[in-house]
Amino acid sequence: MNTWLWLVEGPLFWLSLSVFGLGAAWKVIGLLMLGGPRAQPAPRGSPVGGAIYTILRHFVPRRVFLSGAGLHAIAGYAFHVGLFILLGFAAPHVAFFGERLLGISWPTLPRWGFIVAAEFAFAGLIILWAMRISEPIQKLVSRPADHAATWLTFLVMLSGCLALEEAHVSLRALHMTLVDVWLFWFPFSPLMHTFTFLFSRGFTGAAYGRRGVGL
């Protein structure tokens, strides 16, 4: 069992982290290298302003879509904010990052804070998945990779919470195994939206900003 844990926290973790880092960088650089359209008329507005405006504006759902997409937006925020808090401020994560990666430490959440953040994250993710399987349009545009990304993220979170007692090496090893799989697959999956949403929104915003249209 200790060998398994050593493997998934040692060599396999470093391998998957390297794949994650290099793969994500490769994709992002690839996107940037694509550039924009070459021949364009003189801009009527600021592309940079349009990009920044659109990136920020899309964090808030538009009023006309609130009745339809309100639950989706709330669930999305619950999941992403909850996951960010869990990842960055859960005591076992801070200890792991401090010891293995960064060599520094920062304040951690109390246990109750961890539980509340986890509950919000789980509730959000389950609602998002429920909508994915029960909304005809979302169902139509969802690829198997989208479902796989949801499930894998769910399993990573679940295994982490199941190991909360920190009394069994096997549970920690299971969590780290899933983390390694998640990191390894990340650059090749829809999970890349973690980085690409900025470019997607920015590109659209810049295009409209150039035409003097606010999105």
Next chain:
Amino acid sequence: MNWPKGKLHGGIGLLLLAGVFMILHAMFLPAGMVQAQQLEGPPNTLDQKTGPAGIWRDLRRGKPARETRPFTPPVQAIQIEGEEWRKVRNEWIRPIGGGILLFALGGIILFALFVRRVPIEGGRSGRMIVRFSRYQRALHWFVASTFILLAVSGLILLFGRPVLIPLMGKSAFSALASAAKQGHNLFGPVFIAGLLLLLPAFVRDNRPYWQDIVWLLRGGFLSRREIPAGKFNGGEKLWFWLLTVFGLILSGSGIFLDFPFLATDLVQLQFSHVLHAVAAVVIIAFAVGHAYLGSAGVEGVLEGMTTGCVDENWARQHHPLWLEELEAKGGKTTRGCPHVAASDGKSALPGQEDAKEAAS
């Protein structure tokens, strides 16, 4: 016996010396040692006539005993209700609950073997009508997902010791039970939040009517001919109200178990646990039936929860009163429904071409 005179005098002298020494020893003994001898052990507040076995018996019966610390009132050393709770859990809830769950599973298997799948009479019409809103569907799957997680982890905790330890051993079960406990405690509040949103979203259409009693008395799905029903039939309404009553019991008792500091004493927690286990067994048994009849058991029912829409022929067959009500009120709508081909290959949605041609 003739003692030599010298030896007799010597013996008396030794006895006197020993006596003097003992008196001196007692006089100059350290004060702490004297105290220790005088205060040896706390006063026995229990029945002194019965001895250690009797004291132990009294403690196990919950008789209060005084602590060795001064000025403390007598306290109950052993919480004897815990033994009663353990017996109820192990000797009543486990076997009876296990039996109920196996009975439900057996019923589903028999239904699947003999009734098989209830088909749509006359096939699909291709006309889809809205049955559930987006909000209702999202809540349904949200509560269903958390319920499955809680049911699996709860069953591991309740039945794991007698069922899983012989299969996987104590060490592996220890890790599994730890994981189940953490998962159960974590998802409990999430389920409660979902349930509290779900019940109001479905209560309007689940108001009981006389026709629901008739539906149940005639045997529901097992009846040879269809029994008229509104939007939900008697079985679905029974499930809804069982979920409401037992779900709220499950939630209330679960809050005490998840946050034990809310309870004033252990008896409350033990009572909560018994309620929690009984309500869980009832809900899980009915949920198994609900899951089967809501998916594989009845043709055309699952799409109501996956797309929000059902085929009109399905509605006419199983819920004719609802369909009549929709038609009378003009509330029958196809908005947002997917295009589904009819059994004869035609789609009857207004303005829609032949489904096969459209697909090609």
